[in-house]
Structure formats: structure tokens, C-alpha cells
Amino acid sequence: MGTCMHNAVLRLENLTKRYGSVLAVDHLNLEVPPGQIFSLLGPNGAGKTTTLEMTEGLRPPDDGHVYLGNVDVIRHPAVARLRFGVQLQTSAFFELLTVRETLELFGNLYPGPLPVSDLITRMGLEEKAGARVEALSGGQRQRLALGVALVNDPEVVFLDEPSAGLDPQARRNLWDVILGLKAEGRTVVLTTHYMDEAEVLSDRLAIMDHGRVLDAGTPRELIERHLPAAMIELDPDVAIGADPSGIPGVLSIERRGEATVLVTERLEEALVSLVSWAGREGRELRGLRTRGATLEDVFLKLTGRSLRE
Ligand SMILES: Nc1ncnc2c1ncn2[C@@H]1O[C@H](COP(=O)(O)OP(=O)(O)O)[C@@H](O)[C@H]1O
């Protein structure tokens, strides 16, 4: 952070929003490079939606600026909106229109919209083109919302919690569609509170909490910057205390519901001393496995809380 990106497609400067006494977005600075997927990752209430809507020019900030290239989005939202695609909340659809009619309706709002049949194919909605919106599944509605976001052939696509409420298969389908947008050269800015989604999709991401960006970078950069560590996991019923001092190489022992997690920067040494500890104490190392650190671990380290709380 701190370094100025010369080719940023979006620049958020000092962006600030208050709701009464709540500082929802707190002097936030971000730069989004073109042609990549950028995620705002954070728990509910972190300020993701407010940040996104200010960036889209839909919600006026109390302070700060948003630039799309050289265009001041806050002062010229109509200019910016021609180049933006915004995924609508699905509830905003007309339930009695068909998929095709919905895309035609929104396409008519723009000069030179993309052909409706292309959008239907791209979103995998061929079989539902003539079906009413009310008859779509959650995943199909999300893909229709994405299709609507694309009608004006936008340079930047904004997606607010795109996979919220979808089953695992529908999420994967949607991820493929989102990766397809990047393959077409578009910039995608999305919000999510799912660590796995951020890890799979993001070229860069910003970890947000309480209206602030705690850190930003590629997933790998964030993990290496905050946790140059590996994790040894054991089943939670293995009787091992919270004190790592008897197991050289282990930095800390944490209980995380589904596993007991031993954090180490020296995996081999930690494994050897864990095995000899188990021998000494007569314990079985049930469920022993190792893994690298994840964004979930980074979030826990930065905030002291789990994303899922
Ligand atoms: N229209 C609003 N009026 C008052 N408070 C709001 C409004 N929208 C959001 N907030 C508050 O601002 C904070 C950030 O909300 P939001 O941007 O929706 O976060 P997120 O999308 O990360 O869940 C929360 O504390 C939320 O309660």
C-alpha cells in the first residue's frame, strides 16, 4: 500500500461516509488496476456495500473522491455509469417479465446495448430465456443480475456479495461466469465475506473491517506478509494444552472449533517435536495434517475475529 499505481482504472481517495454516529467508511484509500478481479473482503457491517455504492456514484460520500481514469465519479456519475455495470439486487426485477424481456428492458436504457441473445448464452440461461423471473432459481437469478450488469458492455463490473445464499454448485457456476468477465478484459470489483471466494477469484483484495482497509494486496502477498507460517492441525479432542513451550518450533496453539491449530514457522522442527511430545505423553495425534496459511488466518490475525462470526 502507499505506492501510487499509474494505471489504476479506479482510485478511491479519502472516501468517508457517516450514518449518524456510525463511521461506516473511514477515510478509505484504494486503487484498482484494470483487467483484474478486485475484492473487498470483510464481515457483515464492515462497510463494503457503502464503499461499493459510493464508488458506483449511487451514494454520495461525506468526504473524498472516486476517479474512473480521469473522470470524477461523484461529480459526473452519469458519465461514469455508461462505463459501469452494476449488479442489481435481484428483488429489483419485475417478476412477471421473462428473462429475455428483462434484458431488453434494461438494454433500452443505454445506447448500443449488447445483443440480448449473446447475454443469454453467456450467462447460460438459454433454457430459461422465455421463463418468467419468478420461476428462476437463486443461481439463475444471480446470473440474470449479472447479465443485466453487462447490457451496456461495461469496462468495470460491480458485484455486491454475488454468491450470497447460493448452493455450492451454483456458486461454482457463478465463479466461472465472473472469471469469464475478466477473460474478456473487464475489471471486476466485488464484495464478499467468503474467504474461499476471495481466494479463488481475486487478483487483489482489500481486507476491510469497521470501515477501514486493514491491508490490500494479492492473496499470496497478504498471507506472506502477515503469516509466513504453516499450520499443523489436530482433531479437537486431542488433549493438548494452550501452552506451546513444551513443543519447540510451535509458536502458538489455538482452538478453532473444527480443529486444534498449531502455528509454526519451522514446520519440520515442529512436527518432530510434536511427535516426541506425543510419545512422552502417550497421546495419539488424531487427525494430524498440515496446511499453509489462508486468508481466513490472515483475517483472524488482523482482527482477532473469524470472518464467519
Ligand atoms: N442506510 C443506512 N443507514 C444507517 N446505517 C447504515 C446504512 N447502511 C449501512 N449502515 C451501517 O453502516 C455500516 C456499514 O454497512 P455496510 O456498508 O452495509 O456493510 P457491509 O456491506 O460490509 O455489510 C454498518 O454499521 C451498517 O449498519
Ligand SMILES: [Mg+2]
Ligand atoms: Mg453489504
